[in-house]
Amino acid sequence: MTGQYLLAIDQGTTSTRAIVFGTDGAPVASAQVELKQHYPQPGWVEHDAEEIWTATVSVVRRALANARLKAGDIAALGITNQRETTVLWDRATGKPIHKALVWQDRRTADWCRRMREEIGDAELGKRTGLLFDAYFSGSKIAWLLDNVPGARASAKAGKLAFGTIDTFLLWRLTGGKVHATDATNAARTMIFDIGSQKWDADLLKAFDIPASLLPDVRDSAADFGTTDPALFGGAIAIRGIAGDQQAATVGQACFQPGMVKSTYGTGCFVLLNTGAKFVRSKNRLLSTVAYRLKGKVAYALEGSIFISGAVIQWVRDGLKAVAKASESEAIARSIPDNGGVYLVPAFTGLGAPWWDPDARGAIFGLTRDSGLPQIVRAALESTAYQTRDLMGAMRADMGPKAELKTIRVDGGMVANNWVMQFLADQLGLDVDRPLVTETTAWGAAALAGLGAGVYASVDDVAKARQAERLFRPQGARAEHDGLYAGWQDAVARVRSDFGAKPSPKGLGAGRPRAKAMS
Numbered sequence: 001m002t003g004q005y006l007l008a009i010d011q012g013t014t015s016t017r018a019i020v021f022g023t024d025g026a027p028v029a030s031a032q033v034e035l036k037q038h039y040p041q042p043g044w045v046e047h048d049a050e051e052i053w054t055a056t057v058s059v060v061r062r063a064l065a066n067a068r069l070k071a072g073d074i075a076a077l078g079i080t081n082q083r084e085t086t087v088l089w090d091r092a093t094g095k096p097i098h099k100a101l102v103w104q105d106r107r108t109a110d111w112c113r114r115m116r117e118e119i120g121d122a123e124l125g126k127r128t129g130l131l132f133d134a135y136f137s138g139s140k141i142a143w144l145l146d147n148v149p150g151a152r153a154s155a156k157a158g159k160l161a162f163g164t165i166d167t168f169l170l171w172r173l174t175g176g177k178v179h180a181t182d183a184t185n186a187a188r189t190m191i192f193d194i195g196s197q198k199w200d201a202d203l204l205k206a207f208d209i210p211a212s213l214l215p216d217v218r219d220s221a222a223d224f225g226t227t228d229p230a231l232f233g234g235a236i237a238i239r240g241i242a243g244d245q246q247a248a249t250v251g252q253a254c255f256q257p258g259m260v261k262s263t264y265g266t267g268c269f270v271l272l273n274t275g276a277k278f279v280r281s282k283n284r285l286l287s288t289v290a291y292r293l294k295g296k297v298a299y300a301l302e303g304s305i306f307i308s309g310a311v312i313q314w315v316r317d318g319l320k321a322v323a324k325a326s327e328s329e330a331i332a333r334s335i336p337d338n339g340g341v342y343l344v345p346a347f348t349g350l351g352a353p354w355w356d357p358d359a360r361g362a363i364f365g366l367t368r369d370s371g372l373p374q375i376v377r378a379a380l381e382s383t384a385y386q387t388r389d390l391m392g393a394m395r396a397d398m399g400p401k402a403e404l405k406t407i408r409v410d411g412g413m414v415a416n417n418w419v420m421q422f423l424a425d426q427l428g429l430d431v432d433r434p435l436v437t438e439t440t441a442w443g444a445a446a447l448a449g450l451g452a453g454v455y456a457s458v459d460d461v462a463k464a465r466q467a468e469r470l471f472r473p474q475g476a477r478a479e480h481d482g483l484y485a486g487w488q489d490a491v492a493r494v495r496s497d498f499g500a501k502p503s504p505k506g507l508g509a510g511r512p513r514a515k516a517m518s
């Protein structure tokens with residue numbers, strides 16, 4: 001090993017970034033380019049894979065220049081990526097045959113409905129840990145094969161390659177030498193058996209996807225080849241890959257079973273490390289691979305909230321109640337309680353554990369003395385309540401012995417101290433905010449460090465993480481539970497089956513109250 005630094009490529013939904021880290025985990029320099037979103041039809045979302053490639057090369061060069069480093073100073077490179085986004089390309093030319101279908105793209109919803117009827121969510125879940133949803137790559141591969149002229153024949157002839165963004169970038173970075181992914185990305189395709197860690201022949205057959213399309217699946221810290229020396233003025237070893245949420249799990253050093261990380265950006269993603277045990281959720285959470293190291297899989301339960309920080313964007317841009325997201329904190333503090341007002345931000349349906357795409361947002365409990373402050377506070381509170389919904393489902397899946405102690409948080413919204421305290425109160429757990437909040441990119445760099453032998457084990461990675469602040473639960477539990485009961489009632493009312501069937505256990509327990517805290 002020559003270099004003293006680690007480099008992360010963080011290819012996200014809205015931007016492509018490169019960050020250079022010291023081996024102590026401190027960021028040294030970075031560069032970023034925004035990514036254009038293409039919306040060819042309502043519900044369709046595409047990215048230009050060529051644009052992603054050009055941006056990747058440019059940000060790596062700029063990050064190295066900003067750090068005044070050369071390729072030879074980098075011990076290893078790690079890639080983390082927006083998950084599920086799907087590219088098919090021609091193996092001979094390296095050219096994508098279509099724009100990338102982004103994880104948010106809903107065009108395969110009908111295909112998923114048909115497959116659910118044919119195969120069933122239970123069978124899919126047993127193998128892949130997932131549910132039939134347009135979110136996952138398998139449905140997007142099927143769409144491309146069915147809709148791009150000549151694609152299926154080319155695929156059958158072995159001329160095409162499939163990859164999520166990590167795999168496409170790896171192919172390009174290695175000059176077409178390596179067609180591989182890691183277990184965390186494979187786990188998001190709907191065609192990978194996360195128990196046996198193999199592509200699932202039965203699902204491939206049912207989806208009519210030729211196995212010749214598929215990348216080799218490696219550990220998250222592994223030898224993924226080296227970059228073409230012409231790109232960055234010397235070869236860089238590629239030694240780590242993980243999907244963004246899994247990389248954040250590594251970056252937050254959630255290496256023990258029972259450890260949880262929660263990322264609060266536009267939406268919110270919670271991952272609970274379940275260790276060597278593949279826990280099948282009975283509460284509509286996903287089971288996934290947290291990371292795979294030296295052939296050993298650490299599994300996770302995953303829940304996602306579609307609208308988290310985005311509700312504050314709506315408060316700013318839709319409601320025009322604040323000029324900046326950060327102003328919401330002082331507003332929440334300026335009133336003693338939510339005044340009985342609840343905001344359910346089901347703008348695009350409800351995610352886990354409800355999976356209700358037809359639900360829509362609503363504000364409940366308005367009285368003559370309600371105003372913007374109560375609505376802003378209710379918007380902030382909604383993120384904590386939704387996290388509690390997910391944690392409740394996780395606790396139920398793990399059984400009574402599950403011990404959840406701390407939740408490690410990151411993402412833009414965790415700058416809000418009021419929300420973090422409210423979250424700790426609602427969950428009854430310590431909320432731990434790290435000093436370095438670039439946990440996703442750091443996770444990719446840390447995996448590369450593990451792959452290159454810079455770190456001997458995950459314990460070395462864990463040592464690099466420092467808590468900046470711990471928010472401990474305060475106040476009376478009964479009061480927090482009373483507020484939560486009001487939220488559960490509000491959620492029951494926005495769900496598309498409201499009134500059609502009795503609420504599931506626990507829902508609707510709290511009657512609407514004029515003053516939640518009185």
Ligand code: ADP
Pocket residue numbers: 014264265266267308309310311312313325326327328329411412413414415416
């Ligand atoms: P993403 O990576 O999804 O683009 P970020 O991690 O950059 O998101 O977080 C940005 C989100 O955090 C925005 O939706 C914004 O509304 C929210 N946010 C940022 N600062 C605050 C704050 N102080 N209080 C509440 N929400 C905030």
